[in-house]
Amino acid sequence: MKTTNSRGPAILGILVAALLILPLVVHDTFVLRVLTEGIMWIGLAIAFDVIAGYTGYLNFGHGAFFGIGAYTIAILMMQANLPFWAALPAGGLAAGVVALIAGIPTLRLKGAYFAIATWALSRAIQQLALNVEFTGGPDGMRLNAFLNPQFFYYLMLITVGLTFLILWYLLERAPFGLKLKAIREDEEGAKALGLNPTKLKMQAFILSALPTGILGGIYAYWITFIDPSSTLGDLVSDQAVVMVVFGGMGTLFGPALGALLIFAFKTIFWAYLSDFQLLYLIILGALIAVSVIFIPNGLWGTLFKRKAAPPRREEPALTAVVAPEEGN
Amino acid sequence: MSETILTVDSVTKCFGGLTAVDDVSFTVQKGEIVGLIGPNGAGKTTLFNVISGYYSPTKGSVVFQGNDISGKPPYHLAGVGIGRTFQVVKPFAGLTVLENVVIASFLKHPKRTDAERHAWQVLETTGLADRAHVSAAGLTLAGRKRLEISKALALEPAFLLLDEVVAGLNPTEADRTVELIMKLKGQGLTILIVEHIMRVIMNISDRLVVLNFGRKIAEGTPAEVCGDAQVIQAYLGEAAA
Numbered sequence: 001m002k003t004t005n006s007r008g009p010a011i012l013g014i015l016v017a018a019l020l021i022l023p024l025v026v027h028d029t030f031v032l033r034v035l036t037e038g039i040m041w042i043g044l045a046i047a048f049d050v051i052a053g054y055t056g057y058l059n060f061g062h063g064a065f066f067g068i069g070a071y072t073i074a075i076l077m078m079q080a081n082l083p084f085w086a087a088l089p090a091g092g093l094a095a096g097v098v099a100l101i102a103g104i105p106t107l108r109l110k111g112a113y114f115a116i117a118t119w120a121l122s123r124a125i126q127q128l129a130l131n132v133e134f135t136g137g138p139d140g141m142r143l144n145a146f147l148n149p150q151f152f153y154y155l156m157l158i159t160v161g162l163t164f165l166i167l168w169y170l171l172e173r174a175p176f177g178l179k180l181k182a183i184r185e186d187e188e189g190a191k192a193l194g195l196n197p198t199k200l201k202m203q204a205f206i207l208s209a210l211p212t213g214i215l216g217g218i219y220a221y222w223i224t225f226i227d228p229s230s231t232l233g234d235l236v237s238d239q240a241v242v243m244v245v246f247g248g249m250g251t252l253f254g255p256a257l258g259a260l261l262i263f264a265f266k267t268i269f270w271a272y273l274s275d276f277q278l279l280y281l282i283i284l285g286a287l288i289a290v291s292v293i294f295i296p297n298g299l300w301g302t303l304f305k306r307k308a309a310p311p312r313r314e315e316p317a318l319t320a321v322v323a324p325e326e327g328n
Numbered sequence: 329m330s331e332t333i334l335t336v337d338s339v340t341k342c343f344g345g346l347t348a349v350d351d352v353s354f355t356v357q358k359g360e361i362v363g364l365i366g367p368n369g370a371g372k373t374t375l376f377n378v379i380s381g382y383y384s385p386t387k388g389s390v391v392f393q394g395n396d397i398s399g400k401p402p403y404h405l406a407g408v409g410i411g412r413t414f415q416v417v418k419p420f421a422g423l424t425v426l427e428n429v430v431i432a433s434f435l436k437h438p439k440r441t442d443a444e445r446h447a448w449q450v451l452e453t454t455g456l457a458d459r460a461h462v463s464a465a466g467l468t469l470a471g472r473k474r475l476e477i478s479k480a481l482a483l484e485p486a487f488l489l490l491d492e493v494v495a496g497l498n499p500t501e502a503d504r505t506v507e508l509i510m511k512l513k514g515q516g517l518t519i520l521i522v523e524h525i526m527r528v529i530m531n532i533s534d535r536l537v538v539l540n541f542g543r544k545i546a547e548g549t550p551a552e553v554c555g556d557a558q559v560i561q562a563y564l565g566e567a568a569a
Binding site for chain 1: 381403414419422443482
């Protein structure tokens with residue numbers, strides 16, 4: 001709710017300015033490419049956190065929204081010959097519509113069941129893309145190349161920056177974020193306070209899917225080649241989960257920090273240890289386990305925010321008195 | 329004379345083969361405190377859940393301020409002026425006390441700053457203002473029960489359902505809560521209260537409704553109910569009656 005310190009906005013301003021000037025100074029295409037992808041991951045992580053961190057629904061199918069956005073743009077550009085700017089919003093929209101349809105059955109589930117259902121659904125979508133004609137099946141799709149690293153850097157920066165601002169306003173300033181947290185903490189209790197959990201969860205799910213679909217679309221046009229494993233595979237979802245859990249769920253800065261660190265690690269790892277890709281996944285898995293056990297509030301929560309709820313182990317007897325009488 | 333705010337009309341609630349509430353009818357008049365009592369398992373909380381929309385009645389209806397609300401979802405009922413607390417308290421544990429109450433305040437104050445201002449007022453009334461920035465998980469049981477009341481009050485309800493807000497508190501805390509309830513009555517709030525502690529319920533209720541095994545066995549002023557043979561039998565057994 002409060003800014004962590006008064007220097008926060010100043011630091012943020014310098015950061016944004018630096019990001020804006022960067023391509024004018026750095027001409028190395030590889031560096032620019034890495035930065036573009038890093039910014040994209042920040043966007044994916046904060047969008048994921050809307051449903052996972054704020055609402056408490058761990059979506060293991062986040063990657064599907066990314067892939068749907070990517071494929072929508074590829075199909076519209078290559079088969080309907082639409083220009084990029086016309087296709088891009090459709091990518092977000094398609095992801096949003098899928099979130100709406102997928103949310104109706106899955107958002108009734110909780111905890112691990114929601115995670116399993118969304119994971120299964122995203123696998124089904126990947127299989128679909130592998131088996132139908134218009135996606136190119138396992139061969140994927142090739143888009144007309146538009147080779148302008150600066151363009152994609154700025155497009156990604158603006159998209160993620162706008163996403164961050166909109167989410168920050170909705171989740172940290174407007175009532176919406178607190179309402180989602182109420183759902184996360186106690187859905188039944190939230191109902192008594194006039195909140196409609198079904199509606200709020202659906203809004204959060206769509207809000208999470210929209211920017212993810214748009215980022216997928218930009219990614220497709222930027223990389224110029226997509227296939228079911230690169231955009232609809234597990235890795236997008238898994239990395240988003242690790243970034244958010246490691247960085248700090250239920251905040252916006254936490255996932256951004258997590259995304260930066262994990263992505264930097266991934267880049268270095270793949271640059272020097274590309275023979276050990278399996279090891280990267282093992283490290284990701286270990287990291288998520290370690291984060292959950294040792295820094296449940298994530299890196300951001302541990303470093304900057306108020307401490308976790310003080311453990312009040314001294315009065316378990318009192319809770320036991322009221323607990324067993326449910327359903328009198 | 330007085331105006332009826334709530335009519336419970338032959339409400340029955342079954343769970344499979346179990347009839348938890350069996351053909352219960354009573355009314356609540358505006359401005360009054362009605363106590364709902366009965367031995368454990370009498371169906372008090374089930375009836376509460378029916379009135380507050382958590383269960384829809386198997387048979388019968390609940391009419392609030394002239395509108396049939398049976399089967400309407402809880403979040404709708406919060407909107408029409410019914411606030412409730414939970415016997416098993418439901419704080420949003422990961423949020424602060426203030427945030428908990430702000431969420432309830434959104435119902436009548438959609439703007440965050442207004443909601444916060446209103447939440448502070450509520451916390452002043454309920455005596456939790458000094459704990460506003462504490463995590464709700466860090467409250468004592470008394471604090472959590474008070475937070476339950478604060479959240480219900482922040483909805484600015486016309487009708488308040490209190491489910492065992494005194495049970496489990498020490499005598500001093502209990503007195504403070506009773507004081508708060510009387511203050512709310514003084515402000516014109518209508519209250520339906522479930523409570524096990526007889527000292528409390530007998531003192532604050534204008535009327536009592538007694539349930540046993542899901543059925544209403546008596547209704548009347550505390551004095552009348554105390555003398556009722558069926559009530560004595562339900563509480564103390566056959567021999568005493």
